[in-house]
Amino acid sequence: MSEKNREGKRTARERLAVERAKQKAGEKRRRALIVSSSVVCVLALAGLIGALAANAGQGKTDTEGPVKAPSGTSGGDSPAIPVGQKSARSTLTVWEDFRCPACKSFEDAYRSTIHELTDSGQLKVEYHLATLIDGNMGGSGSLRAANASACAQNAGKFPAYHDVLFQNQPQETSDEFADNGKLIELAGKVDGLDTPTFRKCVEDGTHNSWVTKSNKAFQSGGFQGTPTVLLNGKNIYQDRAMTPAKLKRMIQESDKS
Structure with a gap:
């Protein structure tokens, strides 16, 4: 095999190794992005749930809870x-x-x-x-x-x-x-x-x-x-x-x- 052919094969192997290294690095970045995105979604959902809980009942007219009848009223289940x-x-x-x-x-x-x-x-x-x-x-x-x-x-x-x-x-x-x-x-x-x-x-x-x-x-x-x-x-x-x-x-x- 000529020196020229050996040099060509070595160069091809080096290019392939570099490409594989790039692919591995890219895969690591994708995995990291997926994990971080999942964490952000969970945090955002937790924040939304917290906000809904904090705002629950605001702006509503309270019609629940113990019934407090005005003085002198009657009627039992049919108040009058x-x-x-x-x-x-x-x-x-x-x-x-x-x-x-x-x-x-x-x-x-x-x-x-x-x-x-x-x-x-x-x-x-x-x-x-x-x-x-x-x-x-x-x-x-x-x-x-x-x-x-x-x-x-x-x-x-x-x-x-x-x-x-x-x-x-x-x-x-x-x-x-x-x-x-x-x-x-x-x-x-x-x-x-x-x-x-x-x-x-x-x-x-x-x-x-x-x-x-x-x-x-x-x-x-x-x-x-x-x-x-x-x-x-x-x-x-x-x-x-x-x-x-x-x-x-x-x-x-x-x-x-």
């Missing part, structure tokens, strides 16, 4: 705020949502008659609060307004504040009652209601869980919607001929029987 004398022979059961336009229409039409009958001792009313519009339209105004009315009940001001809320009801699509500041502002229309205790009750959502319990009772009651109005257990809101005068007459006749 009673208005009127316990001795009244007739009971009007009203399921309402403070964001519900039909509820406002009912209140505007029957408010004075109901006050007359409760003040005279002929009628007691059980108000059950629902959050139907929150569920249908989104938002939390039904819940927050109901909680605020429960706070007013603690102060013995429920009937007056209940009326103020319906008299100042925003448009159904406007969730203004979700603003606690608005609810506190409206409390200024009820003499003696806007106190530090009332404000804290509203801002803390003290009775949110109680309102949620009431709404669950509404959902399980098989009612068609709000308002649902029962006189001594009979649904009278479905009566197309019902008027405030007819309601008053029915109660007075019930008293005589």
